Amino acid sequence: MIWVPLLLVAFVVAGVGCVRVCRAALAAARPHGSSGGTEELTVCEAAYLAGGPFRVTDLTLVSMHRARRLLLAHTGWATVLDASGAGDELERAVLGAIGPGGQSPVPAVRPVVAAAESVRRLAEGLVDRGLAVSEEARREMAAGVRAVRAGFLLTLLLGTVAALLVPAGERAPVVAGFALPLVGSGLCLLIGGIEVYPYTRWASPAGQRLLSGLSPADPLTDPLTALATRGPAVLEPELRAALHA
Template identity: 50%
Template sequence: MWVLFLLAAWAAALLACGRLCLAASAAARPADRDGAAGPGGPYVPTLYETAFLAGGPGRVTDLALVVMERQQRLLLARTGWATVVDPLGRDELERSLISAIGPGGQAPVPEVRSAHAGTDAVAALDGRLTEAGLAVPAPRRAAVLLAVRQVRGACAVVLLTGAAAALAVPPASGWQEAAAWFSLPLLMTVTCLGFARIETPPYTRWASPAGQDVLRRAAAGPPCAAPDALTALAVHGRRALPDADLRAALAPGPRGGGGPGPTGRI
């Protein structure tokens, strides 16, 4: 009887892991216009586009926040709150960021990051990079994310069917042998999730192979030149910022303090 549960567990594991492998392979393939060149030569991404290739919409939001903070048009509190000083954005990304902060002019940075990711300005940036062959197309990224969820579901199925099989085994036979057989599909699904985390963080890269070449050049920079703080943020994330207060303000999780404080960045 328990063998039927084992077959169900193997079917779920093989289907889910196979779909993840196919989706990850599709995401890693060069885009149709990989490294497309325009009339003036290869496409050269802006700093915001470089941030998207390196870290997606969240990195774009962080870069916009720091740009406005440097120009004293926005305050970033160490407690993780953003406060608008100048409500007039200088480009579409800044205007969408101000809208994401909300009509009150203050919001926690994690909430701003989440709201800004769904704006038309970020979607347009994604579209330009995809058209240029530098970004992984959104359907491929979505396919990888869906496949990862299916592998997680398969992992749960293996655990449930294993528990059911253990209950179905006659007491005289012992359940240890059945449990040992179920450890194999469980190991397969867990290993597949581990490889997905290592090879395609966060479950798929934002940059296509051509986009990754662009990022490598941006990370290298000119010979004998120290990278600009904004470029370092775009390519490497908030940990590359020399200012500890800014790093704390851009931390992904909520912090204590309850608000921005009287002077914004403290």
């Protein structure tokens, strides 16, 4: 019965990971702040809920490009065309990220703008209104999914070792015993990785309801809203190449 301690370790590790994911999922789904069910979203808020800080950054870059304040070249460079207007905080963050030279690679600009104070304030406002999941909750969800994944792999390893420690004719109870934590971890990983984690990555359930209530935007008639809700896939090939050079 040398495999029994290994089985107990597998149960403990798998159980801890599953409990952590369930607690993180409940915390992410729990309403925070005021209800956002009757509010309307700005295009920047919709962009954050649909795709996070980088979606807001892409929206701002494309908006400035269409307003001829910025040139996004298909080679992946951003060039300032008009810095005379003050613009909003997000546009000023873009100009600051590009720098005084007036030109910078887009891959260098995007992470700077995504981490800007203006984007953080946008996110905090959505969290306060109960529309977005807080950064702490997202980190806990990601850590929970990693814990379940580690528990699944450890259970698989311990089960293999335990099966090798007993004679071939006595392996049936070993396999049956390790199947329980293995199946439990696998199901929890499936739920956490496919349904819970992506669903609550940025938008809370209230935010998701607002997003789902938006009319599907036509990229030809409302390109910015389409970009905010559906991502860069709706853009022209040149702009897609510029954003993801």
